[in-house]
Amino acid sequence: MNRAVYIETYGCQMNVLDSELVAGQLEAAGYRIVESAAVADVVLINTCSVRDLAEHKVWSHLGRLGVEKEEGRKDLIIGVIGCMAEREAEAIVKRAPQVEIVCSPSRLDRLPILLQNAIENHQFQRATAGHSQRSGVTPSDSADDLEALDSARSYVRAATSAQAFVRVTRGCNKLCSFCVVPYTRGPEVHRPPQLIIDEAKRLVDAGVIEVTLLGQTVNHYAYRAGEVTTSFAQLLWRVHEEVPGIERLRFVTSFPRDFDDETLDVMARSSRICRYLHLPVQSGSNRMLQLMNRGHTIESYMALLERARQLMPDICFAGDMIVGFPSETEGDHALSKELLRVAQYKGCFVFKYSPRSGTVAHRRYPDDVPDVVKKERNLELLDIQSEISLAHNRNKIGQxxxxxxxxxxxxxxxxxxxxxxxxxxxxxxxxxxxxxxxxxxxxxxxxxxxxxxxxxxxxxxxxxxxxxxxxxxxxx
Ligand code: SF4
Structure with missing residues (x-):
């Protein structure tokens, strides 16, 4: 039977790409992808764990689906995939018995078989990787089972949009003290450059004109084959040169500490690489950056922006900021305000610190900035950025x-x-x-x-x- 699958996606671009790949994989296995949960036989929720709020949304969504299943849609199959599946598998089993599939981001290649088993045997199916128990940096790897998911991409599906994501790395080894991603997506894995280039070529053949290379720390890409290592700058250059059909080439998200001048040079001499960098800074205070384990200082970060602006005067930057990280003082916050004024981002994402269990910050630092103060600081940064963004956008009037x-x-x-x-x-x-x-x-x-x-x-x-x-x- 041609069962209908609905995929609801929360969170980042990596999840958007995973959902697209899962949809293609399930279509190849004979399922139909539909645009509404109301007409689906299977609902898969692709979840995000980065903030508490994102997880709350999923719990309430699961609650609503559970009621529907209870009240009449008895055959509905509910699956949780994505970061919560890895991080909260035990809790899902206990709190949401209506869920029949739990599949973590690094096990998505197994989803068709899990779904088939759930349909045929009505038994709970789980595929998790144990990354949530990770205690330190694991050396970067260059191969994994999940390659099958990216390699089996549906180019018919990709052709519905002029834009496409191409993954270059999976996972993260940075272990920023506030972040759950290393514990949900696991250690860094780099894809072979030729597979990335071939995928980009096939996307262009399917009609895509903008390709965004994706990685949690995309510029940390380094693929080792024997004695030879392909750096991110070399990969970027190869994609630009070997896939001339790409009109716009982008990459996100960059990790400031690892951003080298070779990558800036490649950007500056490649007209089809977009003049845009998303460079999360997270705080304007070096003390906070140290507690966050970011590995960069404000001075090294501003020097990077300066070098990029010298090479590409028209470049735009976006930033990320966290307010209310443990022990953040008014003095630290003042430094973050100052940083916004100096960095002159075209836009900046500002988030209130959300303690996440399993992270170093949760274990070591009490969440001691009151919520009301976090809200005030959040609004203050947003107001400053709003003025900067308005002035930035006004520069385009008449152009x-x-x-x-x-x-x-x-x-x-x-x-x-x-x-x-x-x-x-x-x-x-x-x-x-x-x-x-x-x-x-x-x-x-x-x-x-x-x-x-x-x-x-x-x-x-x-x-x-x-x-x-x-x-x-x-x-x-
Ligand atoms: S670089 Fe830091 S913030 Fe980004 S995904 Fe890795 S641990 Fe999280």
Missing amino acids: AFEVLVESQSKLRAHGNNELVQIDGLRGASSRKARLVARTRGDEIVAFDGDASLVGTSVRVRGVDATPLTILARLED
């Missing part, structure tokens, strides 16, 4: 520039102060619509145009600005 049209306008909030497109499918019928697009610097642009422009590059001229969006009109 003509190229954008890639991502979707018809259906903007929604992402994090605290950003907007993301949520409907990037091509093939819209011809009709006037408000369109959402992105510059090469990752600035969001809205303008009126024909819906059939989704998935194409066009020239627009800036006419107005808000902190989040450049308003524009289509150039003749």
Whole structure:
């Protein structure tokens, strides 16, 4: 029977890619992917554990699905995949008996078999990796079972959008003291460069024009084959040179400590690599950075921004900040405000510290900044960034520039102060619509145009600005 599967995705771009790959894998196994849980035989929730709030949302979602199953949809199969599946497997078994599948991010290649077993035998299926017990840095590896998931990508599915993610590394070895990712996605694994290039070529053949290379610390990529190591700068250059059909090449997320000048040089001499860097700083205070185990200082971070700006004056930066990390004083917070003013990001994600069990910060440092103070500091940083972003976007008024049209306008909030497109499918019928697009610097642009422009590059001229969006009109 051609069962219908609905996948709900929470969290980061890595989860978005995982959901796409899982969808392709299940389609190949004979399932139908549907756009609504209401018509599905199987609901898979791809979860995020980065903040407490993200996990709360999943628990309530599971509660609602449990009630539906209880009240009539007896055959509904509910699965939890993603970071919570690895981190909270025991709790899911206890608190959510309606869940029949638990599958961690590094075991997704096994999902079709788990699903088949759940359908045929009505028995609980679990595939987790034990990363949550990890106690230190494991040497980076260059091979893993999960390669099968990326390698079996569905290019028919990828062709529905002009944009695609390509994974270059899985997992993380940085062990920032606040972060659960090393315990949910496991040790760093680097994919062979040739597989990455082949995947990018096939995406371009399928009609993709923008490729984003993904890694938790993408610029830490280093693939070893015998005596030869391919660095991130070399990989970036090879993708740029060997896949000329990519009109826009991006990469996220960069780890400041590992960002080398070779990568900046490759960016500067490769016109199709977007002039954009997401470089999370997390705090403006060196004392906080040390407690966070980030491995960079404010001085080394600002020197990196400076070098990048010297080589590429038009480059845009985005940052991440955490407020209310344990023991953060007003003095530390003042340094974070100062950093925003000096860094001049085009946008910055600001988050309140959320203690996560299993992390070093949770074990060692009491969560001693009251929530009311975290909220105030959060708002203060957002207000400062809002002024900076508005001034940044106003610079585009009167200028003509190229954008890639991502979707018809259906903007929604992402994090605290950003907007993301949520409907990037091509093939819209011809009709006037408000369109959402992105510059090469990752600035969001809205303008009126024909819906059939989704998935194409066009020239627009800036006419107005808000902190989040450049308003524009289509150039003749
Ligand atoms: S680099 Fe740090 S913040 Fe980023 S995923 Fe790894 S541990 Fe988490």
